[in-house]
Amino acid sequence: MAKITVEDLKKIAKEQVGVKSAYQKVVLVCGGTGCESSKSDLIYRNLLKGVRDSGADKNVQVIKTGCFGFCEKGPIVKVQPDESFYVEVKPEDAAEIVSEHLVKGQEVTRLLYDKNKKPGAKADDIDFYKKQVRVVLRNCGIIDPENIHEYIARDGYQALAKVLFELTPEQVIEELKKSGLRGRGGAGFPTWRKWDFSKAVQDDQKYIVCNADEGDPGAYMDRSTLEGDPHSVLEAMTIAGRTIGATRGFIYIRAEYPLAINRLEIAIRQARELGLLGEGILGSAFAFDIELRLGAGAFVCGEETALLASIEGSRGMPRPRPPFPAVKGLWGKPTVINNVETYANIAAIMLKGGDWFASMGTATSKGTKVFALTGKVKNSGLIEVPMGTTLREIIFDIGGGISSGKKFKAAQSGGPSGGVIAEEFLDTPIDYENLAKIGSIMGSGGLIVMDEDDCMVDVAKFYLEFTVDESCGKCSPCRIGGKQILGLLEKITKGQGTLDDIEKIQKIGQAMRKASLCALGGTASNPVISTLKYFEPEYLEHINAKKCRAGKCKDLLAFSIIAEKCKGCGLCLRKCPANAISGEKLKPHVIAEKKCIKCGACLASCKFGAIVRS
Structure with a gap:
């Protein structure tokens, strides 16, 4: 296919809108990993066959999309423009949806999320979605991620066109600065500053890297974004390349994400065919291309210098900093590294402006944040809320409360590098600074809810087991310190702990923070330190009374x-x-x-x- 121009982009968008409007109904079928594991692909194929066999294919379009977010109720099928939101759909339900809804026009009430749905009621009015603001997830559950034309129809690649022909690199960075966008991978470093550092370095080669090595237990934000809207990341990386003067990009993604990998491969191929990657993008003099690099699932490769080492073909182990990757990164060249969620915000910011993005969130944490809400919560799933939303709103308004009917105990944020948020902080606005004050971190966005049946000593031990197992072993503070803390926790959960063990844990944790080579080692003790801070009586009960009130520590039962x-x-x-x-x-x-x-x-x-x- 010939390379397209900006005018061609507009034509494609117009034609795609025309294609959509030709259908009376559009059936959207969740095609994310979670729903696919529950046979959503078979549901999709059954719907396609049913529509064809009934002769309704002239009026009905069936599309497989990305994740709708409401994972607790999957597989999900949504019918537009009727706003029918079908949940927990089974392959055998497809025939009834076709015959009753798509042919006769009668909703299948038994499958509706809201059995008493009123005419005209929108699916977005469901409590799970009411308080959400979808920027990163704006296309997930709406478009076919394997059809670039659908992405283009929703302003796809218009931001790239704007950056190529209307904005200078300095203006791009200024918009990012106005937006207040901070890295969504955990540290919260200002995105504009990282890009500006690399732009300022004079070199014959620069790189753009996307960190899609999402390894936190319970986290699947980046995977779902890539499965549902891969082009948003490709477009953003190309914009970054234009801004700093890079011509090559790499997406580093763990190999156990086959669906995301497949959709990225399709998206890259389609973008190349249209000339949105490669030489002379959109008729400009700018050239940029993207390659995939598959990781073997090592948690440490989520740390940016270890990730770069892995791309280079070396063992994934952190390197001392400075120099920072923005100045000296991949193969010693200036490299911008951001995670999937950070990139997924870029196109929207370029089109709507930094001020628009900054209008959401708090004074220091702008925009929205995607969370994987899991654990003891009724409505688990992928959510996106403005920064500053309270934990209470997330768990009880969006999440529907505690699934067990028992009392909320804590939420764990930030994965193995994070900490617990106790009940007293339920009304704390969630942003980078507030989480840091209470001993946790934003992290990439995993949020695990716990109730009174969870033992906080056992929770701390779980995370230490994970970090000890995933330690690269390069530096002794992490390699030895993590093992020592884990040993002390095992003593306590077996009823062999002493009061001195608590002091030892705190001292070792402090040493790990100060001396570990990378942030993963420096934060590995966070789950233990934060549970000690807010749930010390539980530790003392394990030590003094030899009792685990939650009944999780078998040796104390x-x-x-x-x-x-x-x-x-x-x-x-x-x-x-x-x-x-x-x-x-x-x-x-x-x-x-x-x-x-x-x-x-x-x-x-x-x-x-x-x-x-x-």
Whole structure:
């Protein structure tokens, strides 16, 4: 295909809008990883076949999109313009959606999220979406990510055209400065400043790198963005290249994201075919191209210098800084590195202006933030809210509250480098500074909700196990310090801890912060330090009383049977895998403590409340 011009972009957009308007109904099927694992691809194919077989294909278009965000209720099918929001759809439901809704015009009420949906009610009025503002996720769940024309129809590549023909590199950086956009990968460094550093360096070669190595437990923001809107990242990287004078870009993405990789490959190929990557982009003299680099899943490669080493073909291990990558990065050349979410904001900022973006958020943290809301929350999923939204709004208004019906205990933000947010901070506006004040970080955006059944010592141990396992081992503060803290936590959870262990944990954590080579090692102790700060009584209970109130630490558990309540039904005896329960039929049973493996099977099986945990 011949390379296109700015005028051609406008024609493609107009033609695509015409294609859409020719259909009376458009069926959007979630094609994100979560829904695909629940057979959404089969739902999509069944809908396509049903529409063709019924003869409705002239009036109905079926599109596979990216993630809608409302993962708790997937697979999701949305019908426009009716605003019908079907949830938990199964492949066999496709036939009914076609026959009843797409042919007869009657919504399938049993599949609607809102069974009492009023005519004209919008899907965006669902509580999950009401307080969201979608900038990064603006196209996810709306366009076919494998069709570049659909992206172009929603102003795609218009920002690049503006940067190429209307703005100087200095003006681009000024707009970024006005916007207040900070890196969404965790540190929150001003994006404009990083770009300006690289722009100022004179060199024959510069690079643009996208960090898509998302490794935090429970995080999937970047993966979903790439699955649902890959061109937003390609366009932004090209804009960055034009701004700093780079001609090559790399997207570093972990190999276990096959769907995101596939859609990126398709997007890059389509962009090259249209001349939006390569030589003479949009008829200008500017040349820029992008390649993929697959990572093996090492958490440390999320650290930018380790990531660069991996792209270069070396073992992914951090390097001392300075020099910083913006000045001396990939192969020793000036390199701008931002993560997926940061880039996904760029085109919107260039089109609407830095002031528009800065109108959202707080005084120091502008714009929106994407979170992967998971854990003990009713409506888990991918959300995007203005900076400054409180944790209470996120968990109880958007998330629908605690799924177990129990009391909220804490939320963990920032992954293995972050900390816990206790109940007393539920009404704290979430931004970089406020999270830092209470001992946590924004991180890439993982937000895990916990209730009173979660043990904070066990939570700290989980994250330390992760960081110890993922440590690259290059520096001793991280390699040795993490292992020492983990050993102390294991002592405490086994009932062998002493009060001195708490002081040791704090001292080792402080040493790791000061002496570790990279930020991952320096923040590895954060989950422990923050849980100690807000939940110290739980640690003391483990040490002094040898008790875990949440019942997570098996070595501190003991099960017993209340004779007065036991009916002698024998169900617990049959369920016990260790043969630790004995007793005659219709008479009280007993548990042999030495044989008990503390699995809790007896407690779960007892219908009379005769078994208690202590």
